[in-house]
Amino acid sequence: MGRLHPLIVHFPVGLLCIALLLEAVGWFRKSTDMQAGIRAMVWIGAISSVVAAALGLVLVNQDDYGGDTVTIHQWSGLATMTLALLTVLALRSGRIELYRGLLIATVLGVSLAGHFGAMLTHGDDYLSSVLPFGKGSGSPTGSGSQFAFASATTANQPLDDKQIGELNLEVRSILAHNCYSCHSATKTKGGLRLDKKEFVMKGGEDGEILVAGHPEKSDIIRRIKLPAGHEDAMPTKGKRLTDHDIALLEFWIQQGAPWPSGPEKSIYRVAELAPRLPALPDATADITNPVDRFVNVYFQQHKLTWKNLVDDRTYMRRVYLDVVGLLPTPATLKAFETDTRPDKRELLVKELLNRNTDYAQHWLTFWNDALRNDYTGTGYITGGRHDITSWLYTSLKANKPYNQFVRELVSPTKASAGFIKGIKWRGTINSSQRTEMQAAQNVSQVLLGLNLKCASCHDSFISDWKLADAYAFANVFADTTLEINRCDKPTGKMAGTRIIFEKLGTINGKATTKERLKELADFMVQPQDGRLYRTVVNRIWAQVMGRGIIEPVDVMDNDPWSQDLLDWLASDFVTNGYDIKKLMFTILTSKTYQLPSVGLKDADLITSPKFVFQGMVRRRLTAEQFADAVSLAFSPIYVDTSIVKEQFPKNIKREVPFPRASLVKNDPFLTALGRPNRETVSTSRSSQANLLQALELTNGEKFNDALKRGAQAWKATYPTTDVLVKNLYWKALGREPKPKEMAVAQKIVGKNPTTEGIQDLVWAISLHPEFQLIY
Known part of the structure; x- marks a missing residue:
């Protein structure tokens, strides 16, 4: 329907121009013979302007229009519609002078809106390009390359x-x-x-x-x-x-359709595979952390200045949530704020990274998503899927070096084999979803930041990877030689056997599957595979900073906002024994991490190539972080310890005061808050609120039952309103309530606290941005 907009504009609305012309002729001749026709034209033009404006709004929202031109066209069109309606009213009231003035203004509006509409359709130079002195003659000399x-x-x-x-x-x-x-x-x-x-x-x-x-x-x-x-x-x-x-x-x-001699350069950006160690920029008196030294250069290039670092409370809450996924207690917050040691933030990070159990239980969520590991779901009942829960949890708790972590995923033990075995779907499936191809896709995506999904069906349209490349890599994981299928149709050609980046080494196609996987693992984890280590560094940065140095994090061939920073972190990661905790310490103790968070109004800016880094991107708590925060601050959401996965070590139930959300099976509550089903790889979650989340937090049974239980316990513990409110604010937000907040809270809870009043207050606090967001 939006495409009818030009039709309405080009003829019926144009009658307003004819009406003005005839009005001028009648005025010049001092004749009223054409008034009936003029009146009809004004009415038709005015009604058509309303229809044209409505269709224009449909069109601008269904097609990819943007920029100043469309904005001016839209508002000049709406102004024209308004003037046309006022012209009709003036004509009906018999106020001729006003009517004629408004008709002139309306025609000017039609002309202005039409001019900018033509610019949208035919380009900014639709008039100047055909003039003798315009830009249209000669060789093209437009903007850009x-x-x-x-x-x-x-x-x-x-x-x-x-x-x-x-x-x-x-x-x-x-x-x-x-x-x-x-x-x-x-x-x-x-x-x-x-x-x-x-x-x-x-x-x-x-x-x-x-x-x-x-x-x-x-x-x-x-x-x-x-x-x-x-x-x-x-x-x-x-x-x-x-x-x-x-x-x-x-x-x-x-120019003769010239083509360069020699091998053709790829039209797609291909990131360097080999590692690179850029020189560290010079330190200053207050900028010594390697991350800050690279960011300082970046800020200078973009004419940005360093902002004041966040206060102790904000930093402590931020680093607690990023390292162990929990809120700090009021006692630890107060002690940290009064601590006068100059290195107290570094000491805090070390302390948190040494909380191995809490660290493992928090980061289990990230790796479960990435390695599509879950505790229930498709394939488990039929034996077509195997979890790696016990192996993953113990690996995280022991801070297993990343090269060994990858080695055990690619050339697996029985405990870690579930990742490359994939899901053996029941019934007929696409050729691109056979388990060997799943392994090729998942290893490429998670470990190398490379999308092979398109090339698993046909030659990719978004990269240089071909169907034969995907099948050759899938063949590494196969027990029998694969036949290449293009768009699910057999080609009669048998796949080769090779690693996705052949510079890393040559796979012996005649070796057994176990031997091929060992070769593949050895090739992938070698230090010269800079791609592997840049990918994991970028993922960790994205988790704690809200946005990767490269975005999306699964497209490592995209431009980073700082190539030097990414390369240095990856090289340093290898030098320091592939230690993820050491990598995190470097990032979390930098001034860069301690800058005020940045809010993005448009989620698309996260992946925009025009993104300019200014600090941590503000983000929403994950489903598991939110559930754990509610459990710690108010009341446990999950109270039955039997729901904790049986494969976890038994001492977990003794080490935590409540079952962490990362340890339980998925349910409608966690799904609504963004936990994926993990049947496919998920390397990032949306930080945008949505309707399903709003409905669950408003009417969800599990959430509201937890708040009700908590309200009953709080009422029994704190019989007076002021003390109750202060403790709620300290446990949930880590601060005293402000005077206005206290006044509102007192009204909600009442002079003598009621269960319903406490539940309402707790619900309001849990939906507060200060609770839901990592600032």
């Missing part, structure tokens, strides 16, 4: 090899993102392939698609310029090419 190419031609100089390489890379990038889905090795529609030089020059069933030096004679340019819906228009699906993309393709063909 095209300027560098065009500047050479305007000086009557041929493109040099570097410029040809850059131009060709951009051209192939345009083709990859817009054309490969129909014209590549996977799908060759019309006999045309655009993924290699020889195929581009050859053309398709209808002949050549370009004439070097003549974009006006090239069929590819003709087709991409045709209006959507035309039978020859390309692409047939999805978004049309932008004016910039079309201009760049024309420029490329005009």
